[in-house]
Amino acid sequence: MADAPLRVEFTADARSETWRRDFGGHPMSSKLKCRSGLLCERLGPLQFRFLLHTADGAIYWNVAGVRLLGILPLPAALFGRVQCREREHAGRYEFRVDAELPLLGPLVRYEGWLEPVEGGGRLDGAGA
Template identity: 65%
Template structure:
């Protein structure tokens, strides 16, 4: 069986992760996870422009969250729904890094598993898939995934120099729901 994208990137450490992380990142085919999240957007006008370019959701508190996954081993499509606001990204492995296309921007992340947690660290960024941007500008983009009380928990924050926070969203997910909308 072909390894999933996260199995390709993390390799052996993947299999030492907590059960909820292995289940979410082990999806083959289609899956749905549901939970709750809080989203905080930056207030700087340039933060707003960047958030629009990457199709980030607006600020909202404790909203129903649903993520539909489509995974074929070569790539994963994550269709997030934060209280009715959609955010879609495509993830795949290239050269041992996790690549994520989000709107007009493509990120390359080095993933590290430590003490049951996955940390995402920016290794490279491209605009429109062509124009490389200095990775150092994106050192404030970080993601952490872990298990808490048996549930998958996530925290994502994106800050840029001179602009400040673009977005911060955090919450939890668990398997459930169905592939029907809503």
């Protein structure tokens, strides 16, 4: 897809956030929480553990660990080509996600921007 409309809805409680993304009719949902200084994101059967760092006004997510079904650790080196960046630019939330695996090659790549929708809890934008 190129230039797909994107909608993101957030729900949060004291322990976690759920992000529901819709890329032109293709949904993707994940749950995020902080644990032991890492950002943990459950995406389908995988739980990613990210170490966040900032540089040049952006936040970078670096894979520190991955678990299958929350219990089976997978080698983090397999996910070294999973790269995420987010930043605020000109009043928009901008993002880029690239995921590639050895032997399989590119899995997903999307980037774009989001702006708040009146009423809160939802962002609309464009992604590819």
